[in-house]
Amino acid sequence: MRLRPFSLDLTSPLETARGPIAAREGFLVSVASGDGGTDAPDSSPGLGEATPLPNWTESRSACESALQESAAVASSASASRACGVGAHDALSRLDPDETPAARHGVALALADAAARDADRSLASHLADDRGLRSPGESVPVNATVGDADAEETVRAAESAVDDGFRCLKVKVGARSLDADAERLRAVRRAVGDEIALRADANGSWDRRTAERALDRLEPLNLAYVEQPLPPGDLDGTARLRDGSDVPIALDESLAGRDLDRVLDAGAADVVVLKPMALGGPDRALSAALRAREAGVEPVVTTTIDAVVARSAAVHVAAAIPNVGPCGLATGSLLESDLAADPCPIASGETLVPSGPGLAGDAFDALR
Numbered sequence: 001m002r003l004r005p006f007s008l009d010l011t012s013p014l015e016t017a018r019g020p021i022a023a024r025e026g027f028l029v030s031v032a033s034g035d036g037g038t039d040a041p042d043s044s045p046g047l048g049e050a051t052p053l054p055n056w057t058e059s060r061s062a063c064e065s066a067l068q069e070s071a072a073v074a075s076s077a078s079a080s081r082a083c084g085v086g087a088h089d090a091l092s093r094l095d096p097d098e099t100p101a102a103r104h105g106v107a108l109a110l111a112d113a114a115a116r117d118a119d120r121s122l123a124s125h126l127a128d129d130r131g132l133r134s135p136g137e138s139v140p141v142n143a144t145v146g147d148a149d150a151e152e153t154v155r156a157a158e159s160a161v162d163d164g165f166r167c168l169k170v171k172v173g174a175r176s177l178d179a180d181a182e183r184l185r186a187v188r189r190a191v192g193d194e195i196a197l198r199a200d201a202n203g204s205w206d207r208r209t210a211e212r213a214l215d216r217l218e219p220l221n222l223a224y225v226e227q228p229l230p231p232g233d234l235d236g237t238a239r240l241r242d243g244s245d246v247p248i249a250l251d252e253s254l255a256g257r258d259l260d261r262v263l264d265a266g267a268a269d270v271v272v273l274k275p276m277a278l279g280g281p282d283r284a285l286s287a288a289l290r291a292r293e294a295g296v297e298p299v300v301t302t303t304i305d306a307v308v309a310r311s312a313a314v315h316v317a318a319a320i321p322n323v324g325p326c327g328l329a330t331g332s333l334l335e336s337d338l339a340a341d342p343c344p345i346a347s348g349e350t351l352v353p354s355g356p357g358l359a360g361d362a363f364d365a366l367r
């Protein structure tokens with residue numbers, strides 16, 4: 001197993017109620033032939049990405065330590081066996097709650113290797129494993145609009161609609177409720193009633209403010225309000241949801257928390273699933289299917305990952321039958337990237353690479 005650190009700046013910081021996100025640092029993970037647990041001696045190396053986002057996942061240093069430990073486990077296990085299953089040993093030792101980004105990196109590298117060995121896309125590999133029908137060739141996406149004053153928010157929203165987006169997610173909660181209500185009213189006026197609007201408060205409101213916010217925003221016909229209350233306040237969120245017609249999505253409430261607790265609380269119409277924060281593409285897809293079974297709609301997003309993890313998230317979303325718009329249009333927020341994007345976005349949809357694995361030979365220079 002090989003690790004390679006990287007650091008990428010955002011074009012400009014994404015402003016959220018929990019502060020700006022200005023740069024993303026992480027690690028590329030490759031598992032060499034033989035580590036994949038397949039018997040093929042010349043199996044393709046698999047590629048993964050671990051890009052921790054402090055406060056959402058483990059820190060960068062905790063991620064690095066966990067990955068280095070994994071690499072050591074993988075090499076000693078492969079050395080002691082005729083056919084190495086080292087990376088699988090390493091994966092089983094990574095705790096998805098403690099070091100989700102590290103687990104994501106290794107799980108993705110193994111899944112990519114397995115999909116490439118089977119000559120199918122990562123989406124097909126994930127879907128077949130669970131008896132799902134064949135993934136589609138594209139996934140609808142939302143544009144991500146950061147916090148800014150009303151004028152700049154409208155400009156960003158109009159530009160996204162010009163680019164073909166039919167669903168916009170606007171960050172709220174960083175300013176007063178009056179200011180946010182005005183921003184969203186101005187956006188609705190500018191883009192019309194046909195565009196789906198989401199608002200993401202990133203857990204910044206208290207119960208009273210959240211209740212007032214839903215009352216004020218109700219006439220704007222939002223598709224949902226995401227994480228109105230702090231992550232742990234599931235009771236408050238369930239009550240908020242009971243008292244309003246505005247659908248509620250939960251995001252932060254899922255990180256490091258049992259999905260069943262969130263589903264049992266009846267606190268969400270939608271769950272926002274970030275493979276990097278949930279410990280891997282496999283775990284994100286399982287969470288999506290469990291949510292569906294409970295009548296809660298899954299939405300897949302990134303933590304503004306580099307191209308490898310972003311492509312993986314596209315495959316996860318593609319494996320979910322009839323998935324709604326996902327928060328996967330985050331590549332344009334990065335000033336530069338590790339490779340050309342194999343998942344171009346047009347008309348509000350992202351293309352799903354046909355494979356094999358993550359993206360055929362598109363990432364060969366990174367393996």
Ligand SMILES: O=C(O)CCC(=O)c1ccccc1C(=O)O
Binds near residue numbers: 053143326
């Ligand atoms: O969902 C999207 O549109 C993009 C992803 C996004 O907003 C995000 C990115 C990094 C960290 C947190 C979040 C979030 O959804 O709150």
Ligand SMILES: [Mg+2]
Binds near residue numbers: 200226272
């Ligand atoms: Mg969110």
